[in-house]
Amino acid sequence: MRTSATKRILFFLLMLCIAVPVLFPFLWMLSSSFKTQVDIVAWPPRIIFSPIIDNYIRVFAEQNFLRYFKNSLIVGLCAVGFSLLLGLPAAYSIARFKQKKLSVFILVARLMPGISFLMPWYIIFSRLRLMDSYVALILSHMLIALPIVVWIMSSYFESIPLEMEESAMVDGATRQKAFLSIILPIATPGIVTSITLSFIFSWNNFMFSQVLSMEKTKTLPIAVYNFVSYAEVDWGAVMAAAVAIMTPAIILTMIFQKYVVKGLTMGAVKG
Amino acid sequence: MKSKLITLLLLAALVFGAGAQAKEIRVLVANHPYGDLLKQYIPEYEKATGVKVNVESLQESQLTTKLTTEFATNSSSADVFMTRPLQEGKMFYKNGWYEPLTSYDFSDYPESAMGVARFGNKPYLVPLVTEWQVLYYRKDLFKKAGLSVPRTFAELEAAAKALDSTDISGFASRGKGAAAVTQLSSYVYNYGGKYLDKGVAVFDSKEALDAIRFYGKLLALYGPTGVTSMSWENIMPLFQAGKVAMWTDASVFFGQIVDPAKSQVTAADVGIANLPAGPKASNPFFVVSWGMAVARQSKNKAQAMDFIKWATSADLAKKALGGASIPMSRNSAWADPAVVAKANPELVASQAFAAKNGNPFDRPYMSAVGNARDLIGEVIIESINTAGTSQKLADLAKQKVKQVNELLEDTGEYGMY
Structure with missing residues (x-):
């Protein structure tokens, strides 16, 4: 009885040790987003303050952040969607036909620093008059999403016993049919994992949007800089914008968390 | 058809x-x-x-x-x-x-x-x-200490010493390497030195080194803790929170430190003055x-x-x-x-x-200015870390001068102006 109580206390302390450093910046951000500029820079920091919502008003009313939300959402969802369309069959093929070279090739594309793609992309997209278009942004963000989908899913597909589709094919299904109606439903946790991860990476991407987007298709991470001007930073609004940007990602992660963990470990063990 | x-x-x-x-x-x-x-x-x-x-x-x-x-x-x-x-x-x-x-x-x-x-x-x-270097100071603290606004570097040091306490830093200026290069420039000019002279790096001259030592000493002795990682983004909030007695930086920040919505210090207590004169000159950057x-x-x-x-x-x-x-x-x-x-x-x-008196450059005026600022920044940090007493400072500056000159040669700007 005693030991279990001590254990629980120790466990709690350990949790605290991890949670505090992880949550501290987040809490600081959250509290700052409700503070005036004076309270934000006050030293020592003010734990008790009278909260204001002016920062959020500046973010949503004056800067119209909903427009940037829409842009990020369109780009993220389309990039992930098209990546699934191309990536799932590719991953299946890599898993079943042992196309290791292909998978390494895709990984290399991901490992190359993104900035090395930017110049050629800029030339191509501007010649095609696709600057400041969703097409250019979606295509560029597929560079982020597609490798994630392929890598998570190919090891996931490998972990699914071959017998599953073989028995379907014995019963007269084509390989395509077996893939669509047997393999994909089994692979749902893996698919959810890759959707979540690739969407978050696309959501947070700064570099591609910085160069390829202009006023019309500006995405959220770029828009935060609307509050950073020459020799002046509007910290309250930056914090409020950061909270607003993080919220959807956090909600998404919370909903799909158990899939993510499961999907990742499935791939990791069997990969 | x-x-x-x-x-x-x-x-x-x-x-x-x-x-x-x-x-x-x-x-x-x-x-x-x-x-x-x-x-x-x-x-x-x-x-x-x-x-x-x-x-x-x-x-x-x-x-x-x-x-x-x-x-x-x-x-x-x-x-x-x-x-x-x-x-x-x-x-x-x-x-x-x-x-x-x-x-x-x-x-x-x-x-x-x-x-x-x-x-x-x-x-x-x-x-x-345009912007130019100025001295921001706290009128109330000066009054309390019975001091007048410093007009020379010697007076600046004396005031920094007198105003420094456990709670308030006597003096602040940028200490974060590359970011500090622009704010150090006026100190170098007032000591009679330069970053570049006719397209050649010369910040290892005695004048420039004296300025770098003085800057490092002031910041090390009377500056806020952790000043070597501070640029204006970090110092301005300290000034606004009333934790700094004197701050030398660009004039562009004046509006923000007297704005009651941003600063805890009353506007009437904030003064703005010319950067004090050095031993050789009084040419703040402009x-x-x-x-x-x-x-x-x-x-x-x-x-x-x-x-x-x-x-x-x-x-x-x-x-x-x-x-x-x-x-x-x-x-x-x-x-x-x-x-x-x-x-x-x-x-x-x-x-x-x-x-009327300003110098039109606040940094080495060259194509590879970013790299050059990083190099000079290392000398500044060394000076602050040793309160200006570093034995290595002259050698370090000489080495950085050589590297800046190489940058100038790379872009064909060496000796050109």
């Missing part, structure tokens, strides 16, 4: 006709009070001229990245843009990204400002906003922080020229200085008593002093 041809011709005429009439220009401005002011008045310009102005506003480093990518790939659609002459001017000019502004009337600009606008004998950019230029790659140069003349006009300059306290480059703005009356008299006085 014939009717088809006619339709085609008509269509072509329509397209080309529309092309000629579609008066539209793309303007890139920085997230800067002057950019905000322009955006406010652009509808008036559009109404008067019938030209549609597409404005994009970007944070300054994003602006540079964007312009660089667009120009380097030779596929820019930018017509007019805001630019930082000291940070990117030389590189942009050397790459041929600025259109020469031969038809612009520059007679209203101070000669020191024209020094960075001109390359060879042609002007390439219009000076827009620089053009922002300019405006027409893109060489612009396809609408006539409209672009017309726009830049309007956007940098004396009329707008007066509105900016009088209404938004933006320190404009144009002489006529500062000569207009009705405009100046709205500004803080101490700020106006420090502008007059700096405009």
